[in-house]
Amino acid sequence: CPSGNLHLLEPLFHFEVLKKERLVPKSEHGMLVITSMDTQFRPLIRYATGDLVQASSGCPCGHPSRIMNYLGRAKDLFLSKNGRWVTLKAIDGLLGEVPGIKYFQIVVQAKTIQLFLVPLGSPDPLIAKAIQRKLARLTGWKVVPRWVASISVPPRRKLNSLIVNS
Numbered sequence: 001c002p003s004g005n006l007h008l009l010e011p012l013f014h015f016e017v018l019k020k021e022r023l024v025p026k027s028e029h030g031m032l033v034i035t036s037m038d039t040q041f042r043p044l045i046r047y048a049t050g051d052l053v054q055a056s057s058g059c060p061c062g063h064p065s066r067i068m069n070y071l072g073r074a075k076d077l078f079l080s081k082n083g084r085w086v087t088l089k090a091i092d093g094l095l096g097e098v099p100g101i102k103y104f105q106i107v108v109q110a111k112t113i114q115l116f117l118v119p120l121g122s123p124d125p126l127i128a129k130a131i132q133r134k135l136a137r138l139t140g141w142k143v144v145p146r147w148v149a150s151i152s153v154p155p156r157r158k159l160n161s162l163i164v165n166s
Contacts, residue, residue, distance in 0.1 A: 003060045005067040012038045015066075016046075017055050029054040029071055029085065050074045052085065078108050078164045081140025088162050094134050100127045105151045108141075109165040115145040123147035 072087035
């Protein structure tokens, strides 16, 4: 839409935003579940997308349908120390501000964040320290940054920027 929002096509699909199999109140976030209403041959019935979203009503463009804010994939998030979801989208926004990084990978394990950084040129300890502070502020967890020459990616796979080990 002109306001930059994603409108839900509610005549064609039934959208549910769930947390622990229960509908969440308006403007709260949860997992997106979709049921298609426009086909009888191959319907989607309560298809769990794996996406964390927040639905709300009232778009500035005037369109009557609800709008959805995409927060990220369920596999790409974890809880901060204060109980708020930390999404890969939030981390990308944080690290996208910092120059000098080619790639990064975050491994969350036992309330500690291992941050692997591949530099664009020579590693700069001030950049690592700045990222460490920003990420610690976002998550509340201890952050251990480390410059590395490369991050291994399995054949025919893409880089997994966030690994959460429960």
